[in-house]
Amino acid sequence: MAETGTSTIALSGGQSTAVKIFGWLGVVGGALLIIVGIVAWIAVSNQLRAENIIVPDDASAFQGQQVAGPLTAFVQADIINHHALEASGGATYAELDREDPVRDTMMNASFLRASLFTSVVSFGIALFAAGVGVMFILFGIALIMIAPSRKTAAA
Template sequence: MPLISGLLVGLIGLAFVIGGVAGWFTVKSELVDEQVTVADDAERFADEQVDGPLGAYYQADIVKQRVLESTDGKTYAELGQDDPAREVALQGSTVRSALMTSVTSFGVSALAFGAGVAAVIAGVGLASRRTS
């Protein structure tokens, strides 16, 4: 019975590993296709293509800074309906949300990969258990 349980846990873990890797590279590919470059005044990754979670995070931070500069420190929700800066805030918020969603997606993919590795290790341990 431990052999079957171990194999099952290991196969589930393998599926998580594959899903995590596939998720990571899908998000990376989609970001590369968008051809976003981190702003030249970013704290890190300046002038580099956004192709990973850190580049996306730093670009999202720059978008937030630029929007707040152009709206006198106000967010979209704080601007009046007739304020012309509201459109800039909306566009910035949309871009920032998309970038932060990719950051989260990278995190979920890494979590799935890590959980899969742990499950594979647990499965191997369970399958190799001896019963008396």
């Protein structure tokens, strides 16, 4: 007789119940992670929209669009850096003399870029949370499916 490569593990009624409970906890926890990820994404997007930042025409992409997502925020940070370096003759904040009047412009540009990059990271974390939520749900469903039902366990 040839083996099919499958094996069976017998679980007691309590073990089967525990596996199902952990499966449902995974499904619920995953759903919560997805909700938190969506709420965070919307909150960051709304805050960016409230600033009414429009990507300038000389940006590499998304010209004329409002900054409201990770890509537009990244492009806006890039063009701010481009404009700041243009104003400073290519020198960074740290390279400018302390008395140089352009240093304040470079400092403001640096702060703006850091804020925009923080929003880009926030979008990434929100997406990551939602992705982990999807995985939790899938693993939870798998646990629920492999745990024998009470009728099967009693037989």
